[in-house]
Amino acid sequence: LNDRVRESELIARAVSGDGDAFAELVQPFEAKVYNLACRMCGSREDAYDLAQEAFLKVYRALGRFKGDSSFSTWLYRVVSNTCLDQIRRTRRSGVVLSLDAPVDTEDGSLRREPADLSSDPEDSALRAEVQREVRAAVLRLAPDHRLAVILRDFQDFSYEEIADTLGWNPGTVKSRISRARNALRDCLVERELLPGAGVYSVGSRPDAPERDSAPPARRVRERSASSGSGPAKGVDA
Amino acid sequence: MASPRCAKVRELLSAHLDGVLDPHTRLFIDEHLSSCASCAAEAESLKATVAIARTVPRLALPKEFHAALVQRARAEAVTVAAQARHHRSARAPGLAAGFGALMSGIGGSFRRKPWQAIAATAAALVLVVWTGAFASFMGVNVPGFHLLGLDKSDQQTLIGSADDRGTGSLPGSEGTGNTTGSKSPDMALGVGGAGGTTGSGSTDLGSLTQGAAGRQFILSVYLTIGCDKVSAAKDRAVATAEGAGGFMESLNYWTDANGLTVASLVLRVPATSLAPVLKELRGLGEVVTEQAARADVTAQHIDLTARVSNLRLQEQRLLALLGRAENLTDLFAIENELARVRTEIESYDSQLRALDEQISLSTVSLTLQPKGTGLFPEASLWQRIVEAFMRSLKWLGQLGGQIVILLATLVAPLALLALLGYGFYRLVQARRRRMGA
Numbered sequence: 001l002n003d004r005v006r007e008s009e010l011i012a013r014a015v016s017g018d019g020d021a022f023a024e025l026v027q028p029f030e031a032k033v034y035n036l037a038c039r040m041c042g043s044r045e046d047a048y049d050l051a052q053e054a055f056l057k058v059y060r061a062l063g064r065f066k067g068d069s070s071f072s073t074w075l076y077r078v079v080s081n082t083c084l085d086q087i088r089r090t091r092r093s094g095v096v097l098s099l100d101a102p103v104d105t106e107d108g109s110l111r112r113e114p115a116d117l118s119s120d121p122e123d124s125a126l127r128a129e130v131q132r133e134v135r136a137a138v139l140r141l142a143p144d145h146r147l148a149v150i151l152r153d154f155q156d157f158s159y160e161e162i163a164d165t166l167g168w169n170p171g172t173v174k175s176r177i178s179r180a181r182n183a184l185r186d187c188l189v190e191r192e193l194l195p196g197a198g199v200y201s202v203g204s205r206p207d208a209p210e211r212d213s214a215p216p217a218r219r220v221r222e223r224s225a226s227s228g229s230g231p232a233k234g235v236d237a
Numbered sequence: 238m239a240s241p242r243c244a245k246v247r248e249l250l251s252a253h254l255d256g257v258l259d260p261h262t263r264l265f266i267d268e269h270l271s272s273c274a275s276c277a278a279e280a281e282s283l284k285a286t287v288a289i290a291r292t293v294p295r296l297a298l299p300k301e302f303h304a305a306l307v308q309r310a311r312a313e314a315v316t317v318a319a320q321a322r323h324h325r326s327a328r329a330p331g332l333a334a335g336f337g338a339l340m341s342g343i344g345g346s347f348r349r350k351p352w353q354a355i356a357a358t359a360a361a362l363v364l365v366v367w368t369g370a371f372a373s374f375m376g377v378n379v380p381g382f383h384l385l386g387l388d389k390s391d392q393q394t395l396i397g398s399a400d401d402r403g404t405g406s407l408p409g410s411e412g413t414g415n416t417t418g419s420k421s422p423d424m425a426l427g428v429g430g431a432g433g434t435t436g437s438g439s440t441d442l443g444s445l446t447q448g449a450a451g452r453q454f455i456l457s458v459y460l461t462i463g464c465d466k467v468s469a470a471k472d473r474a475v476a477t478a479e480g481a482g483g484f485m486e487s488l489n490y491w492t493d494a495n496g497l498t499v500a501s502l503v504l505r506v507p508a509t510s511l512a513p514v515l516k517e518l519r520g521l522g523e524v525v526t527e528q529a530a531r532a533d534v535t536a537q538h539i540d541l542t543a544r545v546s547n548l549r550l551q552e553q554r555l556l557a558l559l560g561r562a563e564n565l566t567d568l569f570a571i572e573n574e575l576a577r578v579r580t581e582i583e584s585y586d587s588q589l590r591a592l593d594e595q596i597s598l599s600t601v602s603l604t605l606q607p608k609g610t611g612l613f614p615e616a617s618l619w620q621r622i623v624e625a626f627m628r629s630l631k632w633l634g635q636l637g638g639q640i641v642i643l644l645a646t647l648v649a650p651l652a653l654l655a656l657l658g659y660g661f662y663r664l665v666q667a668r669r670r671r672m673g674a
Contacts, residue, residue, distance in 0.1 A: 009543035012536050019310035023303065030306070031298040038296055048299060055306055059313055067451070131293045134286075152255075153290040159257050178251035185286040194282055 007071055015063050022059050029072065030055075032155060033079050039150045040083040041090075042139040054082040069164060076165045080147055087143045130193045137187035141180050148173065149180035242269060243276050250280050254287060366639060453538050454531040456508055456599040458515060463608040464522030470605050471500045477517040481510040483598065497607050504601040511599045518601070522608060534592060541589045548582045 013021035026033075033054060038047035058078045065074050138146055147166070151157040157165070162173045188194040246269045252258050253266050270277045464470040475485045483506035490500050506514045519527075555575045562568040 005539075005543045005546055008539050012540055019313060020307065022310045023307040026306070027303060030302055031295070034298050034302060035296055044296070044299075048302065051302070052306060052309060056309055056313060059310055127292065130289050134290050134293060138290075149290070153287055154293060156291075159252075159255065174252045174257070175248075177255075178248060181251050181283055181286055181290075182247075184290065185282050188286060188289070189282065194285055 008067075011062060011065065011071065014059065019059075022062070025071075026055055026058065026075065029075055033075075036076075036079065036150060036155060037083055039135070039138060039154050040087060040143075040146060042135070050083060050086055051079075053086075054079040057082050073161070073164050076151075077167070080151075080166060084143050084147065087146075126193075130188065133188060133191055133193055134184055137184045138180075140187075141183055145176050145180040145183070148176035149184070152177050153181075243273060246270070246273075246276050247279055250276075250283050254280070254284055362643070366636060366643075452533060452535045453596050454508075455534055455595045456511060457530050457532075457602070458511070458599065459526070459528040459602045460515070460518060461525040461527075461604040461606065462518065462522045463525050463606055465608055467498050467500050467605045467607060470521045471502060473521060474502065474504065474518055474603055474605070477514055478504040478506050478601070481514045482507050483510075483514070486600075499607075500605040502603050502605075504603060505598040506601055508597055508599045511601075514601070518603060521605070525606070534596065538589075538592055538596075541585055541592065545582060545585045545589060548578055548585065552578050552582065 007025065010021045010025040014025055030051070034047060034051045037050040037054065038044060041047055041050055058075055061078055065071065069077075138149065141149065148162065151162050151165070152159075159170060159173050159177075162168070162177075163170050166173075168176070185194065246266055249258060249262065249266055253263060256263075258266070270280055462470070471488070478485060483504055486503040486505050488500065488502045490498060492498050504514075552575065555571055555578060559568070559571050559575065562571055
């Protein structure tokens with residue numbers, strides 16, 4: 001309860017123009033938001049700018065925070081929307097998220113991350129490759145699907161939290177997470193990073209039946225998702 | 238595998254993995270997976286994918302991130318504050334603005350066509366005169382006009398005069414800044430009809446007392462009532478307030494210039510029963526004026542509560558330290574600090590209590606006067622015509638005064654401008670003559 005009181009005190013001070021109070025208010029979220037931005041846009045530098053921009057947006061919009069939801073939910077909503085806007089803008093301006101470029105940017109600092117997963121160097125190298133592939137595959141997803149899977153699997157949000165944050169209904173949350181995960185899986189299978197590629201015949205492409213069952217309104221998005229993965233496949237071949 | 242059942246199952250695998258499906262669906266999928274190898278393999282690979290995604294390490298936040306954000310937030314705060322200042326000054330269009338426009342109009346006239354300068358000057362003059370006239374109107378309460386005044390801060394004031402008989406409500410505007418006037422019609426306060434139409438005042442005070450959920454308001458009502466017997470009405474008013482759990486805070490009797498006795502009393506009434514009490518009070522006679530204001534003190538309240546709770550924590554910590562103090566110096570230091578913290582707690586606590594008291598008890602300032610007197614006496618038509626004429630004369634006089642003041646203000650700059658203009662004219666003449674030669 002004390003945290004809540006402290007939070008509302010900081011909010012009140014920040015709304016009245018106290019920048020330091022705002023910085024204190026959002027400090028607990030900085031790392032998570034930065035990670036979210038990083039997974040969304042794929043480059044550390046862009047993520048840095050994007051996260052800063054998102055926080056400033058939160059600051060400017062703070063006066064409109066009414067306390068209907070928790071502060072963190074509201075903050076993530078603003079941040080998520082900022083990320084989505086940014087991604088859509090980059091897309092429209094013709095900057096193609098290529099398979100290699102953003103991943104390389106992130107890779108440049110991969111050395112600093114501890115190779116914590118296994119002591120076996122070969123295994124850890126494989127893991128790193130698989131992880132890199134997942135990150136790259138995430139960037140090829142449609143923005144909505146990308147956001148869904150990032151919040152669920154990278155940030156460990158619950159389905160309810162995602163629904164609250166993004167204002168999606170539960171069914172939408174489920175289907176977007178499902179599609180995103182299936183697309184990631186396909187990427188890994190395609191690159192033979194996931195065993196058992198032979199099991200999935202051509203007919204078992206999971207997105208095929210799904211696309212048919214998708215309601216018409218969602219097809220547009222689905223198409224943009226597949227067009228996003230277009231250039232990546234080109235690189236592959 | 239092409240069975241529709243497989244397709245359905247595959248659509249649900251992701252949610253199944255997270256255990257967010259209802260038991261019935263879960264059972265259906267589990268059964269299917271145990272019998273369909275292809276779907277089971279698909280489930281396995283999806284599980285593996287999620288597991289891999291979850292091992293992608295978190296990136297460390299760059300060290301400079303927080304410092305950069307603090308800096309940008311501070312810079313932002315400056316502009317936010319500047320905007321707030323700008324907003325405040327924009328609310329009071331004053332003589333300064335008009336004068337500024339006037340000066341820029343004159344200044345520009347050197348380069349522009351003369352009629353533009355004249356138009357600008359005229360516009361500025363109109364602005365100044367209008368401002369002055371408006372100010373003078375604010376002071377004079379002319380029958381037929383009802384003025385909606387918004388106080389400088391969060392206060393919301395709705396004034397109705399006895400003359401707007403037909404209209405039960407006035408448009409208001411939310412003064413709290415965040416929300417716009419969508420709720421405002423609810424906020425309007427009805428005014429009891431004067432003269433023949435007594436008791437027709439429709440009141441919507443319920444919305445004033447309730448307001449937005451979770452917000453806290455201080456409510457004040459100013460009521461002037463014309464009644465047959467002032468002292469009897471006063472007794473009934475006090476009884477009404479006490480009946481509702483309130484009390485009389487102050488009472489003041491005086492005799493006005495016409496030898497009539499007027500009672501002015503301040504009643505404190507629980508906010509929850511303000512509406513019924515007001516209804517009672519209006520029944521005491523004819524409502525001459527009624528005005529209500531509510532001030533939003535939610536932020537103030539939260540702030541005080543937070544301070545008190547923080548200080549209480551500090552007090553606890555100090556008490557714990559006191560138990561462990563090892564020497565006298567420490568003991569004194571802690572005792573001093575403790576005394577300071579307790580004084581602060583006292584001070585904030587009493588502020589908080591005062592605030593709570595004001596929130597829970599609304600203030601009704603009631604003026605009781607003999608019927609047919611006071612702010613809007615029942616005057617004959619002729620009297621009213623004469624009065625209106627006199628008032629317009631007075632207004633004209635004030636207008637004249639404003640103009641004289643304006644001209645006096647302008648004497649020095651105009652003289653300077655004339656001098657400059659003359660110099661310029663001579664310069665041009667001289668050049669033209671030289672060109673001619």
